[in-house]
Amino acid sequence: MMQADPFAFASLLAEQILKGEGVGKLPIDPKAFARAKDIEVVAKPTSSAGVSGMLVRSGNEFAIAYATHLENEGFENFSVGHELGHFFLPGHMDAVIPGGSGMHESRAGFNSKDRYEAEADRFSAGFLMPRFLFFPATETAGSGLAAIEALATLCKTSLHATAIRYAQCTREPVAVIISVGSRIDHCFLSEALKQASGIDRLRKHEAVPRGTATHAFNQDSNNVKKAARVEESCNLQDWFGGKRSLPIGEDVLGLGRYGKTLTVLHSIKLPDAEEEEDEAALIESWTPRFKR
Ligand SMILES: [Zn+2]
Incomplete structure (x- = not known):
């Protein structure tokens, strides 16, 4: 029997949000999207390897910091998408920043065993590579690694994240x-x-x-x-x-x-x-x- 995917909801929610905003083409720019929601977005110095990004909350004000140490635009987009996941997914904000103010450090894309981290990763994949735009692109992308590279260029996503999403959608x-x-x-x-x-x-x-x-x-x-x-x-x-x-x-x-x-x-x-x-x-x- 197939096991139900416990995190499928996260990518569905991301796709729903994009559809609601009338987003109709790739790439999705998560930094611009966050700023349009009055969330401050800043690059973080490269010293703290291992941390992909941060979500900062002070009452009703939010900021996202993303790590730049990998010097990989795709990874940065994935990190911002991950923080947006914490912002939008039900229950996340209270879990990752209890008490309404503070900071959450993320390890996006590292196959985390933590439920909130894994769910935010899935949100990010669905947000940057929503099935309704990504699937049609897979149909014309060719095969093998070349297809994944073409899709990563199209979506401005990392090869790692794109490859996983490709396996889910093709x-x-x-x-x-x-x-x-x-x-x-x-x-x-x-x-x-x-x-x-x-x-x-x-x-x-x-x-x-x-x-x-x-x-x-x-x-x-x-x-x-x-x-x-x-x-x-x-x-x-x-x-x-x-x-x-x-x-x-x-x-x-x-x-x-x-x-x-x-x-x-x-x-x-x-x-x-x-x-x-x-x-x-x-x-x-x-x-x-x-x-x-
Ligand atoms: Zn996180």
Whole structure:
């Protein structure tokens, strides 16, 4: 059974807010949006790594500070979107700034286990990449890493956030994997890949499987720092096991200062239902039958 997504509400709310404001094209500028709501928005000095942004409240006055240490406009937009999440999501303001005045420090986009942080991240993704604008863009963006890069340019979002949103919104069977060294940070399968018939249930691993382009790439940490890139072909089995051999594309990119590796598995030609039946019939014809 599919597990309900506990944070889906957050991106839906973000999309609802944009629709209510009549926003009809990408990119969304979260700084301009916040300022239009009388929220002060300021850049923060680069000294405090790890903190992506801050929300400051004094009674009914609000300010957002965003970190600039990654020197990445996409990450800054995501950070501002995250603070807007705390502003708009029900219950957040009281939880993150109890008592009506004070400051909340955020760690946006770091896969936080904290419920409010995770929910604000989802709000931000939905706000910067609302499905009603983002999905049509995925249809013409091409495939693999190139598609994600095109979408990130269009939305002014980080490759990391864009890749995750792409896996959530595309019709294509794709997997997006974020890894550090030999460890998989997280792995997102698109709906088409999750629902695929004819392949075994994909087993997600905690370690980057040996023999993959990503495994070789991560052996040299300079690849991440230099934002090196490789595009290779491999097999879905290499990543997820299973009985069926399916050739796929594996694009790998070092995320530079972010210190992580982005892998996109794409061009996955899933067997269609008809091929499945043919194969089943073939297997049956091979199976000897004995009369009792
Ligand atoms: Zn936060």
